[in-house]
Amino acid sequence: MIQTFFNPGIIAASWPIVLAGLWNTVRLSLLVVPLGLFGGLILALLASVKHPAVRWPLMAWVDFFRAFPPLVLLILLFAGLPFAGLELGGFVCVAVAFFLNTGAYYGEILRAGIDSVPAGQVEAARSTGLSRLQAMAYVVLPQAVRNVLPDLLSNTLEVVKLTSLGSVVAVPELLYQARQAQSITYNPTPIVVAAVIYFVMLWPVVRLLSRLENRALAGR
């Protein structure tokens, strides 16, 4: 059992490969999380325009990406677009797919946050002479973000986990590297090592979230 799943020789041999994957996962996350947040912010700001011509297309957009599996989106960009003469490469495809997919999720969360700030706050801010944009940036958004911080954190955790999809389009992140090491060594140890790395990296976040969520639900 130990020889198969925790083989020390293979851990040592595959460590540099797996470690390179870990750094790429970190880099990828540092790119796609802000990208998704940016996309979500655009959607949330658009949603604060209560006009039906904005509201319905926006809702359809968000629901579409809630319904569409991110892997299908990724494959569509990676394998479908070259037929239209557009080859983006795995890394760019992941970035675009995450911008669209996780942007929709972040957008929903931020919209709920903005809705949770009482209208009186905006009215008060506007009456002191702040512009609509200033009121949003300095008064509404800071409170909105604070109100939905657990949801934002929870979605960020999902986004970091989702970067493992990059392995399907040959982005050399943690899972991809581990599978490479596995096929070289004919031993599943590198994948176990990758799983342990994910767990060690993300467990503290899960613990924190579970506390925050319990408090939020129990506090009603």
Added chain:
Amino acid sequence: MSRWDRFVDTFLNGKVMLKYLPDILSGVVVTIELALLIVVTGLAAGLALALLRSLGVRPLNWLIIFVVDLFRSLPPLVIIVLIYFGLPSVEISPSGFVSTWLSLAFVLMAFSEEIFWAGITSVAKGQWEAARSTGLSFGQTLTNVVLPQAFRLTIPPLTNRTIAITKGTALGTVVAVTEILGQASSAMSNSYNPSPLMMGAAAYVVLFFPVVVAARWVEAKFAWKR
């Protein structure tokens, strides 16, 4: 041929679509089977764990919390790959279908246990005490007093999670499950035309879009009036 004709010929080629329609449809059947299995077993296991946890046996609860945390921190694709490529080394060879089902059911179990548990603990202690003092047993209190209130609270987060995890059936394509994406990808490489992929994408929208809209409706209906 105009640009538009060329575009249609490439991405929405009628001949190719007709040829591979049966493949995509069989993929739809596999996706639905897989999704239903995951939802039923995952939610049942999650509820069972939450109920076990409410018994308050310390070492058991630590174990439950650890298992839940484990499946919340690991990416689903990593679990699938681990089961599919790892277990054969110890002479257990689950198929791609079984690997995907087990992995996603475990993930849904973990997330739903957390949600069910949060729901159960959110019911005020006084409710328990009042119910027990009227002569209801522990089991009766749980089923008639606590769970109905807990369920109401758990519906919105539960539907969200269930949809997000069920969409993960597409991950099965990595371990050769013949679900929609798998069928669409192989049809695409056989025909050297992306039309099957467009069909597959459309199939996902047809399958999951109504679920998302229904979830919105359920959320609105079950939301606590504050």
